[in-house]
Amino acid sequence: MFARIARALFGTSNDRALKRLQAQVPQVNALEAATAALSDEALQGRTAEFRQKLANGASLDDLLPEAFATVREAAKRVLGLRHFDVQLIGGMVLHEGKIAEMKTGEGKTLVATLPVYLNALSGKGVHVVTVNDYLAKRDAEWMGRLYRFLGLTTGVIVHGLTDEERREAYAADVTYGTNNEFGFDYLRDNMKYRLEEMVQRDFNFAIVDEVDSILIDEARTPLIISGPSEDSSDLYRRVDAVVKLLVEDKSTYDKDEKQRTANLTDQGSETVEERLREAGMLEEGNLYDFHNVTLVHHVNQSLRAHVLFARDVDYIVRDDKVVIIDEFTGRMMEGRRYSDGLHQALEAKEHVTVQPENQTLASITFQNYFRLYPKLAGMTGTAATEADEFAEIYKLEVVEIPTNVPVARKDQDDEVYRSAREKYEAVISLIDEARTRGQPVLVGTTSIEKSELISGLLKSRKIPHNVLNARYHEQEAAIIAQAGRPGAVTIATNMAGRGTDIQLGGNIEMLARQEAGGLGEGPEFEAAIARHKPEVEAGRARAKEAGGLFVIGTERHESRRIDNQLRGRSGRQGDPGASHFFLSLEDDLMRIFGSDRMGGMLQKLGLKEGEAIVHPWINKALEKAQKKVEARNFDTRKNLLKYDDVMNDQRREVYAQRKAFMQAPEVAETVAEMRRECIGGLVDAAIPENAYPEQWDLEGLEAKVRDQLGLELPVIAWGKEEGIDETQVRERIEAAAEQHYAAKAANIGPDLMRMVEKSLLLQIFDQVWKEHLLSLDHLRQGIGLRAYGQRDPLNEYKSEAFGLFNTMLSDLRERVTSVLMRIELQPNQPPPAPEPVRVMDMRHPEPAMAGAEMALADGGGFAPSPSSGLPPLRSEAVDPADPTTWGRTPRNAPCPCGSGKKFKHCHGRA
Structure with a gap:
């Protein structure tokens, strides 16, 4: 009040x-x-x-x-x-x-x-x-x-x-x-x-x-830039064959359209297990044993693809590809892919080529x-x-901002029918009536499927019209620009064509531009303007007299904004116009968020076949339902942002540090500091604080110094000296490392060594960051389960992400030190054949991009970019056939044996 x-x-x-x-x-x-x-x-x-x-x-x-x-x-x-x-x-x-x-x-x-x-x-x-x-x-x-x-x-x-x-x-x-x-x-x-x-x-x-x-x-x-990971396309196809038979029986799964989730019931789990065993995919244990976690993931994504995603509503199939449809604009999102294997499950469902899964290399939210x-x-x-x-x-x-001329559009109350059939009959009758009097009509739908249904009904009545949806994306500007001609009927999915005005009588500039070969100026353009001007002005007068653009909505969208966008296309610059929405109890919004009792109530009120209920209260009830959905979507985006903010802090730090490395004339001091910290870490692990000499792990320290630094030092013998302490051990290792590194630099030449240091530091930084992103992806996917243990998933994510970030920095120091201590240059050898180009995928939408400029080479060394001007590098004494020469290989690095698998999945498997 x-x-x-x-x-x-x-x-x-x-x-x-x-x-x-x-x-x-x-x-x-x-x-x-x-x-x-x-x-x-x-x-x-x-x-x-x-x-x-x-x-x-x-x-x-x-x-x-x-x-x-x-x-x-x-x-x-x-x-x-x-x-x-x-x-x-x-x-x-x-x-x-x-x-x-x-x-x-x-x-x-x-x-x-x-x-x-x-x-x-x-x-x-x-x-x-x-x-x-x-x-x-x-x-x-x-x-x-x-x-x-x-x-x-x-x-x-x-x-x-x-x-x-x-x-x-x-x-x-x-x-x-x-x-x-x-x-x-x-x-x-x-x-x-x-x-x-x-x-x-x-x-x-x-x-x-x-x-x-x-x-x-x-x-x-x-937005995600990713690179290919291991190919599992055959597994998607085999799982799809099992799930396709399963979903024919609705008792095998539970579906929640409101939350967009689908889960197997107990009966469904038993049926899937049985069929997977028959297909030879489940060899031991039951479906939910730890070693079958990948199979469970594939089954779940295939189930979602079959029961939650509909062709021509959520996606279309075009040129052997599954192309996502934007639910808000109705446009094709060419190149954009669902993550976490869902897109591959849809490709298997539609029998198109299953593209390999990707690993995130870089990502950021629009926020x-x-x-x-x-x-x-x-x-x-x-x-x-x-x-x-x-x-x-x-x-x-x-x-x-107020309009230049007051809005003259008349917004009518919604009409609610019992069935979709009755609703569409009323819509077609109104379109025919408006067209007959010369009034242009814009019909809004929420999906391609619905737009083509209305198109079919109009064809059966022989009513000429244009269809604007994701299938005709290229023509959208031209179609929408002429939607204001007298008697024109245009069907638009979620108001695709935003950004182009619907002018009563037609858009004279668009007509002239088409005739002038796309040019927006010049003699041809001016001549076309003069030619079309009388026709367009006459059409404008006729369309105004008929009542202006009539917007007909065939369904309410989840978001009020989308409805307002559609409605707002009419009444431009003070032009006359009208809007009218038609609904039925079978519409998604009414079915999912409306009252289940409404149908029975309408019958009790004596609503007959073909009759509609019209009342301002209905509009208010629908607006409440839309507000609920908007609030839920806001929570989804806010939640996404809370998690991304954690990664964003790390991303900004990494990108700033990376840029500082590139701007610095040399990174010799940074590399030296990393070497000292790495040696400090080795010594601290072997000689704990306040430990007695007999508790020191000098054998392990000597092995690590040999594996990681490439130095043969008598660390065990040092431990037998009278009065030696942890500081002296550290100083001796540092001195030996500095001497070894200085000799290597003198042999290579200081200028080339500085170039090598910067190149390798950036390459290894990128590699550990990529692996860190993968770790965060895995952490993010399972963190929600912490809520069952009465712990806040977001706080758990922040804490563990911070720990992973520190581990990444430690890994960076170790790798940089190890590679630089062990590399040797081969300036006299001919350069090797170029590395195969690694295709990077950009999602949301993602035009394909080639060019991973520096790729991890076999054996744990790094291959420089062809444009870097560096000779090829290799790690000393690394023989793919001899594991004793490999040294300490990080778990997520490629296995030195050359298999192409990660070390932890190959020779590093415990």
């Missing part, structure tokens, strides 16, 4: 923010006349003036009115567009590092030019992040004309560019690209071996377009990637429903 009174007296926080920003608009408007009077040369000269003012100590805020007035005037001259006052407010919100919620059609692409220009004046670069390559290229070309006019450079990052092209694009004042490309470039940069090979520069300012889609919807899964920017802003049509999450995770405030 008090909150309502306070809002009535003082307005909401949003009202107060708008009031403050609106006070600055007259300052910009006051400069318009003087700016318009400038010549092109004088207007372009403003950029140099502003940069000089910044150099003299002015702040960006001081320059804001003049800079905004300059961009507005340049946009009028170059693009033929003038920023509205509300767009100036949107630009101010973005400049302050907040989220601007602006309705569809309010010109967010143009709004971004204001803060982009202002912040690019600093010369530190501005990133504009879009949801797909098409929008990145379109916006970079379209708005690039404006930036080039004002003397700024523009770059665009899309899939398929070389490192040199990426470096050039990142060096530009303004860089457009997708969230995936920016994220993967960050990870790849931190796998490079020389500073000059890195493509990104220091982060400054980013504006995220469709910020809810990128920072909320896509934040549930991390942690975008928090690297000192200043972050975003824009979208739907952010208010997720304002709490933006504030908590990203410290971003959401400001709702």
Whole structure:
């Protein structure tokens, strides 16, 4: 009650923010006349003036009115567009590092030019992040004309560019690209071996377009770069054959659609065991014995693939591949793969080629990637429903910007039918009725399957229409741009096509661009505009007269935002429009989250065949169900972030240390310190504190010195000397090691030795980090079980991850010391054949990338990159056939015998 009174007296926080920003608009408007009077040369000269003012100590805020007035005037001259006052407010919100919620059609692409220009004046670069390559290229070309006019450079990052092209694009004042490309470039940069090979520069300012889609919807899964591990594709196929027969009997498994889980019942476990034995896959013990843990994992993933994932809903099969469908946009996520063997289980289920599993080499969540920017802003049509999450995770405030012209769209109450058949009959009748009067119709569905079902019903009625879903991803911009033509019927999955306006009468620029071969300027483009203008204007008048764009939702989505996105496509810039959602008790949201008694209640109320119930209370009940799902999804993302924050602290430390190694002229002192610490660790293990000489393990110490340092020292004899202590033993080993290392360095040459040290240090650092990531993956998968022992899984994870990190650093010191003490160079031998290229997989989506620049060589040594300029290296006296020459091999390193397996799975097996 008090909150309502306070809002009535003082307005909401949003009202107060708008009031403050609106006070600055007259300052910009006051400069318009003087700016318009400038010549092109004088207007372009403003950029140099502003940069000089910044150099003299002015702040960006001081320059804001003049800079905004300059961009507005340049946009009028170059693009033929003038920023509205509300767009100036949107630009101010973005400049302050907040989220601007602006309705569809309010010109967010143009709004971004204001803060982009202002912040690019600093010369530190501005990133504009879009949801797909098409929008990145379109916006970079379209708005690039404006930036080039004002003397700024523009770059665009899309899939398929070389490192040199990426470096050039990142060096530009303004860089457009997708969230995936920016994220993967960050990870790849931190796998490079020389500073000059890195493509990104220091982060400054980013504006995220469709910020809810990128920072909320896509934040549930991390970006992962991975390399291939052992191939077990045959096992997936054999397990799939067993599980496929099993799921025909529903009593063998329990399924929870709400939590997206599936588990075998007792009967199911017995049946699976029996069939696995028959197939020769379960040779001893029962299914849940420790040595059968891999088999259990494969069975569980195959079960999930069969009962929780549906073809044409969660994924499609295309070109011998299983391609994931984004549940929020309906787009294909080309290259993205489910983790933990689930994708392989789906490939086995659909009888396509089963790709090998991968091991993580580098990963980051979008939450942690975008928090690297000192200043972050975003824009979208739907952010208010997720304002709490933006504030908590990203410290971003959401400001709702009023529309330039009041919204004239009529939003009708939902209609609820008993069955899906009745619902679709009502939808088809309404589509036919609207089309007949010349009203354009946009039909929203939640999956490909549903969109094709409606398409089939429309075909049976001979109603012409366009289908926009993941199968026709390439055509989405062209299809959606013409969805406003009179009588047009367009079916869209989860409002794919965001970023392209639906203009009543059709999009004249898109038509002209198609005729001009994709060009957005030039004589051909202008001629096509003139040719289509009368036709489009006549179509606009007719569509307006018929009631504007009619949005029909065939189902409520789990998230209110997705419904609002669909609804928001109508009523652009004050145009007339309407929206109407149709539901049935068989819809997923109603079935999973609605009341089981609702169907019986509707029957008691006397609801007849074909009749619907319509009431505002229904809308409120559905909104409550959607809020529950949103809260659950928020918890999922928050939980993911809590665990990733643990890894993020370690990742930042590793990447910073790695960069410091690359920046340092030499790492000789670092290597020497590692050698001293390694020797200290060996001595401490053999000679515990306050131990008597007879308790010292000098035999073990002598063996370790020989194995790890390659030194033959009489450690046992030293122990017989009168009065010798732990410090003297340590000093003698250190002195011998220093002498041996100095002799090796003198033989090789100091310059080449410094080069070898840095190269090997980076290679081994990468190897131990990769193994550490694998350990964290395994820890993360099983940590939830600690809750059964009344222990907090997150605290357990933090504690054990810290221990693993310290173990990794210790392992790094040991490996670096061992390899550098034992290597010898072979400068006179011809270089060996190049290492086979290791393909790296990038997930979320993942364009394939080749080029592990330094790979672990056989025998525990390291092979330098072909571009490193180093001669081949090898470990001294390591004979694959003689285990006594192998020394101390780390458990996760490749076995020196050359089998290709890890040491712990080969000769190191206990």
